[in-house]
Each structure stands twice: as structure tokens, then as C-alpha cells.
Amino acid sequence: MFGADKGTAASDRLNGKKLNIGIVQARFNADITDALAKACKTELLALGVSDKDIDHVTVPGALEVPVALQAMAEKGKYDALIALGCIIRGETYHFELVANESGAGVTRISLDYQLPVANAILTTENMEQAIARQTEKGRDAAQVAVEMANLLESI
Template structure:
């Protein structure tokens, strides 16, 4: 894991419509990510009414909801948010890998950036640090969404329904 992300690029988000699909599992942590993403987007000029949040049970359900959101059309980017913490079995690995693969597939199929904001942690302390502590993953996910939305608009525009 890198603690040296690229510096955010200043982007006026006032013309963008950004979707957020967030798991309800690990609610304290995921809710913090939703707040961080929404706060960053609004600070960048994205109107509150141009941000739509859909909630799903867990990280495994995120990709199908993202797909449904993208099929509605009109989105510049979608941020997928969840928290998966290692347990006593490899179940967390299965969910982490399968949701990441599915998010990539949905994004490529739709031609719309989907930011994988599913935090995968070895333990609760790591997850808390990334969602509530010094590592502000939510803001990183938001600026990645804005940067990709801007890139999409300028480099590979897609007609809107």
C-alpha cells in the first residue's frame, strides 16, 4: 500500500454528476467514507443534487448496483465504497477480488470511470486508520473520480442519453 498518492489536480466539479454506491456492512467506517467523498466533491463544486448515494448490503452487492446506476445513464463517474476486514477465513479475499474484478468489468462495459473505494484491511485498526484516521481514503477516491470524469469528458466523450 502506498502512502504517496499523486497530488490532487484542481478540477471544477460543477458540471459533473457523480454516483456513490456504498455498503451498509461496517457502517461506521463506510459512512465516514461516504461523508469524506461527498464533502470533497461538494468542495470541488459538485452540486449536492448532482451526487446520488445508493446503499447496498455489502461489498459483494456493490458491482450490480453500480451497473444498474450506470445503465440509467448521465453519470460522469461512480465511486464504490465498502470496507472488508480479514476474518478467520479467506472469505474476505473472495469478496475483495470478485468485487474488484466486477467493478472493472462494469466500468469498461459502460465506458464510465468507476473508482474502487472498497477498503480491504488486515484488521479493524487498519480499516479505522483509512476511514476515520490519518489516511483519508475517502478524499482520495473523490479526487480520483473528478480527475477521471474530467479525462472522460475531454479525451473520450460519450454521447449522453
């Protein structure tokens, strides 16, 4: 079991060897999402996930991410999935719609398929906030995916 009370080392929780990971990246705000993807894949490799065990697809925008995640989940070959995107607030209600619906869709895939989905779809007020978060959140998504895949395997 995981947790500090069981004495499980972080290295055990973050061992990506033997894991198959699927990544869905939105192309909208590509400068940000490309940086997210680069940081995410670099971290997955550092955690021991083999390059051949990482499948990476792109979709037009954040609203399309959940349907691609669902298609990957239905394949039954992934230990965890990762959602990458960037939604920057504009002057209309569209920001809330896209942020809320993409977030709900990502969560639903995780719950419906009992499959970890690390949600790194950034929702920011401006481009500066997105740039400030792109590398850290890409790395975080990789770590969450690996840790949760290992956790669910142990339950």
C-alpha cells in the same frame, strides 16, 4: 489534454462543476463506510459538485456494490461512479472471495460502460487499518472520480 506536459492545472482536472456523480456504499462495517461516505461527499462538494448532482445509494455488502453500480451506469446520467465499502480479513477464505469478486465487478463496470469508477472498497487486515484509511480514501475516491470524468470528457 491533461498531463504535466500540457500545463493543465490541478484545479482544472479537479473541477467538479457540471458533473453528476453516483455513489454506492456497502452497509457492512457501517461505521467505516459511513465515514468513507461523509469524507467522499464533503470532498465532492469542495470540488464543486452540486449536492443535487450526487446520488447516494446503499447496499448490504461489498458483493452487492457492482450490481448497483451497473444499474447506475445503465441510466447513462453519471459522469463517474464511486464504490465505497470495507472488507476486513477474517479467519476464513471468505475475505479473499469478497475482496477479489467485488474488485473485479467494479472494474468490469468501468470497462464495460467506459465510465470512471473510483474504487474505495477498503481491504484491510483489521479494524485499526480501516479506521486509519477511512477519511483519506473517501477524499481520494472523490478526487479520482472528478479527475477521471474530466479526463474522459477531454479524450
